[in-house]
Amino acid sequence: MNKNKATFRKVKISIVFCALFLIAGITANNLLALLKKEPEKVEKIQAFTTVKVQEMLRENYREKIKGYGTVEPILETTISAQVSGVVTWISPRLRRGQVFNVQGKPQKLLQIDDRDLRQQFISAQANLQKAQAAVKALEIETYGTESLLNNAKKEWQTSKRELKRLNKLIKERGISPSELDRQVLQTSQSEKEVLRLDWQYKSQLNSRERVLADVALAKAQLQQVKNDLRRTTIYTPFSGYITDVHVNYGTRVTPGTPLLRIVNTDKVAVAISVAASRYGQIQMGATTDISLNSGRTWRGKVIRILPDVDTQTRTFQVFAEIDYQQMIIPSGIFAVCYVEGLIFENVFVVPRTAVIDDFVFVARRLTKYKNKAKVEKRRLSIRASTSEYMIVDDGLKNGDEIIITNVEEISEGSNVGIFSGYETSKQR
Template identity: 25%
Template sequence: MRSALFKSPSILVMVGLLTACGGKKDDQKQAAPPPTAVSVAKATKQTATYYDNYPATVTALREVEIQPQVSGNITGIFFDDGQRVRRGQKLYSIDPQQYRASYDQAVANLNVQKANLARAQKDADRYTTLAQQDAIARQVLDNSTAELEAAKRQVDAAQAGIRQVGTNLKYTTIFAPMDGTIGISQVRLGAAVGPGGAVPLNVVSQDDPISVDIQVDESDISRFLMLQSQKNNSRDSTFVFELPGGERYKYPGKIQIVDRAVDPQTGTIRVRVSFPNPEHRLRVGLNGNLRIRNSTNQPQLLIPYQAVTEQMSEYFVYVVGDSSKVTQKKVTLGSRINEKVIVKDGLKEGEVVVTEGTQKVREGAKVKVSNERKSE
């Protein structure tokens, strides 16, 4: 009995220690980290006006290669490289001597054939009169008639020869096919040239108006056809071209052409937008950015772009839910509008997203809202 009494205090002490230790562990489990202070914004729907951006290249609405039609040596160049030229302006001359000699020979041949025709006509007239008097055999008249027809055909052939050599002689002088800007000459005085050369003598480009080419996704074809059908307002700013460096070109554009076919490899179609170019600032081959205004009649869901985080080319936002806990949601984004962005999928109107402090929170973390603003 005594031993039992002596053991009781020890047992009580051990129980007390265990109880105390257990209480500390429970306190540690119950002690949660304080909520993270974040800024938030509410997703709201608004009618959005924004610009879609497309890489663009300046091209000529019309461009003509200057190719020689006859062979010979260049004897004259009548322009300065890069200058403005007018349709019909003299550009090049090719040595015409051999073609002029051929022309003179063809003219002489025509005169000979005309003389033969006159003689054959007189013989046929005379034999016709004699035949009416039964003074000659019928075969003589037939022969003279056949010779007359042959002389006529010889005259026709000689005239065709004159046209051919005359055309060659005309081609020894090359004229500008249209108004535009001519490039740097690819040949010099004395150079031998001929038809079918791999490199043209030069190129003339129409540069006012001038065009800008972009590639658009096949899903946007209907939109661009609609834009093409709309009446253009000279003050409209639907199409804005940005020069290299970000400078905005001061003249607005309009759709000139939507190409006839989609590229099966890329799934895109070429769209050509024309711009006035009275100061000739836009040059063929210049690369820039075409901004196309996109004004939707349907409200779009907008949030601050600051709320978006990117992971492996996918986009996420933290949404503040019940009990101030955050949940990460994957979203599909549309166009960016200044500091905001359109959310196409993954978020509902009225949901609250974290805009500042996203790097401090994790899935299921509790947050404390320090301020809240609408996505306006």
């Protein structure tokens, strides 16, 4: 009996201790809970779309007008024969596609037989010498006749004075009539000699003019033969590449026979077709960026603007010159061109892809999450538009970050994540 009571007492004591421990644990837990700092409330971030943004800054923007064109040579020529003969020599380099670099010294391309012309040259030289000798002989004769004429005139004047004196004497009966008659006859003969020599002198002067004309003709004929001799040798007229060769060794040619065609390699032009609405916005000398199919880009300048518009394509043509001495650009190759146009001052330049119905989305970065932002919708005041950009006067501020990608997937108030590839308006 006593043993059962002792056991019951132990159980009772155990229960009491367990209850005390339980109460103590609950109390300690509550105390710890009171001492623990409540966690900060975090704004719940909704699902977001990742976008790229571009910082907007006011700037002076020169428009680049896009056009398409083809390359064409500024200088090309078909060299034709100017004399008749047989081709006796052809340069081994005279082949299609071969490039000739003149560099101040023309290179020989082919030779036409010049033997007949050399004989003509000798004959022309002889004719000139003969004509020049005739001029010298006639000059000597003319000089002699002129001297005789001057002497005859003096004798005639003397005879006339003597006749006048005798006429006075015969009135005074100082001489006989026969003496006067002799003086009259002598004076008449002197006059006839003067007239004869004067006619001879003038005839010689006329003959001299005719002989001088023969000399001039002989000189011209000699020069013509010299020119023809020079034309038997064909040289490169400028640096360029050969596109066509029309003759071979032994070919007989006549004046006008095409020999070859060469295209200048120093400069080319690009005929650019530009929308008619852009007429008047491009100036002479405007810088032009020209990209070819090869991926290379050249810079050129506008050298001509055609003053008419194609009624079918509604375009006008602008010609830009390229200096391309480092390599050959083949004629006819397609090119994409950007020509300097108007200058817009103090504007924002917005990519067209970022604009929807004259609105853009601006990213407002969250304070605690620099790579996340709220979307704000802005209406733009657009001054002009190009194929790639909108020229904006108002609706934005310096430093605004506009969203330039995934604009179809967002709306005002949307949460977006900003892609790390940040751009500015200066990185266009």
